Amino acid sequence: MKRLSILIADDEEEIADLIGIHLEKEGYHVIKASDGQEAFRIVETxxxxxxxxxxxxxKMDGYEVTRRIREQYNMPIIFLSAKTSDFDKVQGLVIGADDYMTKPFTPIELVARVNAHLRRYMKLNQPKSDLGNKTSLETGGLVISPDQRKVTLYGEEIKITPKEFDILYLLASHPGKVFNVETIFQQVWGDAYFEGANTVMVHIRTLRKKLEEDKRKHKFIKTVWGVGYAFNE
Structure with a gap:
């Protein structure tokens, strides 16, 4: 069975080496990069x-690396940073990261998060009658194409992150059904470790902006106060 490859991009060599040792013990193939440009080149090649x-x-910070990667790739991204503010965490999630850990960290927890994200990612990418065999969803000028993981609004493509797509598709697949934040988090993030409520709310808020709900009378995502969220047909 092919070993899964993990890229560690950190200009602190000691930290990259420490992470690499623990991941290699888990059986992963580890690749390292010391700057953002090198990290992006490795992902492309x-x-x-x-x-x-x-x-x-x-040369290129982690935010910009993530922006460029998310234009083409869906693999999990974990930020590991000394930045501890809520703003930095939210910004990382909105850009397209799947997780955010702050330094100092415990290698055991990082490995646990890596394992959790990879289980979820590999499960979603197994050949099965899942999103790829479902028809597109269309309502109110919004078209959600699961085979291409593409969203258009009145013919114009909307750039959304993989997690935003998963949330939107989950809600749109069950119009009118109210999902609480815990259920949304469990369905989209699987068994990853997070403060689920805040993470879901950040992604919902960003989705609404991208769907231009503030400019349109029709609201695709309805808030049911004290309960959760539902999709409006």
Missing amino acids: QVIDLLILDIMMP
């Missing part, structure tokens, strides 16, 4: 199953 990215890196 090699098969990478998960990325661990520092934010403050030479």
Whole structure:
């Protein structure tokens, strides 16, 4: 069985080496990069199953690396950073990261998060009658195409992150059904470790902006106060 490859991008060599030792013990193939440009080049030229990215890196920071990667790839991304503010965490999630850990960290917890994200990612990418065999959803000018993981609004494509797509598809597949934040988090993030409620709310808020709900009378995502969220047909 092919070993899964993990890219560690961090300009602190000691930290990258420490993470690499623990991941290699788990059986993963580890690749390292010391700056953002090198990390992005590796993603473009090699098969990478998960990325661990520092934010403050030479040549290209972790935010920009993530933006560029999310234009083409869906693999899990974990930010590992000394930045501890809620703003930095939210920004990382909105850009397209799947997880955010702050330094100092415990290698055991990081490995647990890596394992959790890879289980979820590999499960979603197994050949099965899942999203790829379902027809597109269309309502109110909004078209959600699960085979291409593409969303258009009145013919114009909307750029959304993989997690935003999963949330939107989950809600749109069950119009009118109210999902609480715990259920949304469980369905989209699987068994990853997070403060689920805040994470879901951040992604819902960003989705609404991208769907231009503030400019349109029709609200695709309805808030049911004290309960959760539902999709309006």
